Structures are given as structure tokens and as C-alpha cells.
Amino acid sequence: MTGLSLKKVCKKFGDHSVILNVDLSIKPGEFVVFVGPSGCGKSTLLRMIAGLEEISSGEFWIGNKRADQLPVSDRDIAMVFQSYALYPHMTLAENIGFPLRLAKMPKEEVQQKVMTIAEVLHLNNIIDRKPCQISGGQRQRVAIGRALARDPKVILLDEPLSNLDAALRLEMRVELARLHKQLAATMIYVTHDQVEAMTLADRIVILNNGEIAQIGTPLDLYSKPANTFVAEFIGSPKMNIFPVEIDNSKADNASVRLTNEGNDFTFDAPVQTNGPLQMGIRPEHMSPTDNGGIRGLVNRVEHLGSDTYIYWHFSALLSRFRISNRA
Incomplete structure (x- = not known):
């Protein structure tokens, strides 16, 4: 498990600032959710952590190592996107094991690792199927399994449940909570859905116009909002x-x-x-x-x-x- 820290992190596109002086520390093994209205900067902040967007100013640390200048491949971070992005011609086992094959891992080790992940995600009975033969919730589990394959230090999830219907979202929320408890992994999850934030997070980071409006546990944000924006945003x-x-x-x-x-x-x-x-x-x-x-x-x-x-x-x-x- 590895913690993260952001120190005075800013992001500009030209003259337009989208992230303003963000200070944030995430403990090893913590499940942190970024939540806020559309355009608040939550996905941009996640992409900066992943290395998909450059940090305009400030520092980003993974454990005791500064990481904002590291290339994506050296950060040891896995990311699950809103789109499943599975390879349709590959089986589920091949999809999960794809990053391991790219890393030139021996075939026997790849098979063993894939079966271990499939068992954790309850996919072992359908591991030989292709993506078109399974449900949306199962596809999302495969995408998560592919992210887990290389034992990353940090797992990032960018609105992974937004394409699912209400029943599948509920099922996958339970699965993600169980998975985090089982793996004890450091996870950062982006969503605009406050229900997902309240039910999954150890701590919630509420963003508004590129700034952190408040950080706290779900119950702290509900009972002790720092301002009217947080008070109106949390609760339905x-x-x-x-x-x-x-x-x-x-x-x-x-x-x-x-x-x-x-x-x-x-x-x-x-x-x-x-x-x-x-x-x-x-x-x-x-x-x-x-x-x-x-x-x-x-x-x-x-x-x-x-x-x-x-x-x-x-x-x-x-x-x-x-x-x-x-x-």
C-alpha cells in the first residue's frame, strides 16, 4: 500500500485555470472519492495523478518519491475508465492478462495471476467468454481485473459505473466496497453521484470550480458542512x-x-x-x-x-x- 500527496497543485489550459492550489494527502489503503458538479475539475485532477495531464505547478508525491516528473509507465498506477475499453476479439482471460503479456511475464505466471484475479472478481466461471457474451457489470469487473493484474500501488477509477443501469450500479458499488476491503488497496474514485460517494468513501473530497470545498468522512460532510455549497450538494x-x-x-x-x-x-x-x-x-x-x-x-x-x-x-x-x- 502506498499513500499520495498533492502540494499546491495547479492546472491551466492557456490562461484558464481549472485546478487551483490543491493540497491533499491520501493515506495508504484509503478509499477516497472526488465528487462535485460537472466541470469542477475532478476528472482533470485524477488524470494529473495518473500522468495523463501535466501539472502546471505544484508537487505530486507517491509515498516518499516525487512523481510529477515521472512518465506514466513509471508511476505504477492503474486506471479504470468510464468506457470498459475491452478488446472484443479476446477472451476475458486474455483481456485481464494483456498487461502481463506486454510486460513479458512467463505464460504460466500469467495464467495463474489471471485465475487468481478472476476468482476475486467472481469471473472464474465465465473466463473463456468474450466481452460481447457478458453483461455490463461483468465487463466492468473485467476492466477492474485488468487494472489489478500488475499489482499497482494506486488504483484510479473515473466514473466507472456511469454507463450501468440502476440495478447494476448498486451491485457494482457492493462489489467495489468488497474488493477494496479484500485488497486493502489505495483507491481514488471520481463520480458526480453523491450516493456512490457516501456509500464507498473513507473520505470524500468535494470540488467546486477547481478548488477543494471540503474534505471529510461522509457523515462529517452531512452533519457539519463547511459552507452552503457543501450543505446543498450532500443529501438528497x-x-x-x-x-x-x-x-x-x-x-x-x-x-x-x-x-x-x-x-x-x-x-x-x-x-x-x-x-x-x-x-x-x-x-x-x-x-x-x-x-x-x-x-x-x-x-x-x-x-x-x-x-x-x-x-x-x-x-x-x-x-x-x-x-x-x-x-
Whole structure:
């Protein structure tokens, strides 16, 4: 197992900066997920680690060795792309063993290594088939197996599940979690899907406009977001944000006051500041009531079986809350 570190890493395309002063340390054996909206720089950052994009400035270290000047072949990093990129004329065994044959490994060792990987990935019963004869989830496992073949120090995964349907994505999430636990490998995973990030990661790196918005465990990001961007990005449906004012006229405590279109009420809050602020309430922490509360106009209801999502307008804001249908 090997750790990684990025120190003041930047990336520019001409005069346009896409990665800005990224500082990040990844522990050996850690599963780290880069997540953020489209265009935030997560795939570019992954490609810089792999060596597919040059670093404009800063340093990249693999263990105790500086690696930003090393060619791709010397970094000992494997990458799984969004596209499976399997060779259609080769069997699954030949696809997995291809990098070993390129490395001139003896045939007997290649066969032994391929069968070991196939057993780990539950492919040993179909190892003689070709890619056109297996499902999308199985093809993705073959692509992962090919990445594992050379025992890389670090495994990079660039949105590997985005081409799969919902059922296969769930199956492959479980497979990836099991694989990481079994191999104890250092993995970096890029996705725009927060569910994948929350369920797979030891730590999540949230990127926004080329900068790190926050780093933390899934529960830390959910319960202690550093800013409104993180607060609204983590959680589904996303957090409701209301404009509020703080009243510090009380000697012992402050009050939060929400005033807007028929809503005018206050409640105590341990806030010692003045001026307008924003209050965040997650949908799962709200429930309908006949007396008091925040009033608005319901414009959509989504029934999802175990939960019901209700969307409503509070002034010009579209807000939402969730009702659990479980007993």
C-alpha cells in the first residue's frame, strides 16, 4: 500500500485555470472519492495523478518519491475508465492478462495471476467468454481485473459505473466496497453521484470550480458542512436554505427570526452575531403540521414507496421535505 500527496497543485489550459492550489494527502489503503458538479475539475485532477495531464505547478508525491516528473509507465498506477475499453476479439482471460503479456511475464505466471484475479472478481466461471457474451457489470469487473493484474500501488477509477443501469450500479458499488476491503488497496474514485460517494468513501473530497470545498468522512460532510455549497450538494433531496435574521437583544441568548410572506416566528439559537444569515434545514428533519411552522404552497409530491418527497414554494424559494413511510 502506498499513500499520495498533492502540494499546491495547479492546472491551466492557456490562461484558464481549472485546478487551483490543491493540497491533499491520501493515506495508504484509503478509499477516497472526488465528487462535485460537472466541470469542477475532478476528472482533470485524477488524470494529473495518473500522468495523463501535466501539472502546471505544484508537487505530486507517491509515498516518499516525487512523481510529477515521472512518465506514466513509471508511476505504477492503474486506471479504470468510464468506457470498459475491452478488446472484443479476446477472451476475458486474455483481456485481464494483456498487461502481463506486454510486460513479458512467463505464460504460466500469467495464467495463474489471471485465475487468481478472476476468482476475486467472481469471473472464474465465465473466463473463456468474450466481452460481447457478458453483461455490463461483468465487463466492468473485467476492466477492474485488468487494472489489478500488475499489482499497482494506486488504483484510479473515473466514473466507472456511469454507463450501468440502476440495478447494476448498486451491485457494482457492493462489489467495489468488497474488493477494496479484500485488497486493502489505495483507491481514488471520481463520480458526480453523491450516493456512490457516501456509500464507498473513507473520505470524500468535494470540488467546486477547481478548488477543494471540503474534505471529510461522509457523515462529517452531512452533519457539519463547511459552507452552503457543501450543505446543498450532500443529501438528497438537497438541504433547504432560508434567509434569516439574528436578534441579539436577549441578554442570555440570541434568536433566529424567519420573516417572509405569512411566516414570522422566532426560536432560540446559540448564535452570537448580527445581520442577515442563512438557515439550513434538511428535508428529512422536517414534517407537516397543522399548527405553526413554515407555510408555503405545495406544487409537487413524489411517492417513492418507502419515502414521499414534497416540494413546496416558500416565497421565491423552492423548498422540500421528506416523509418516511416506514412504520
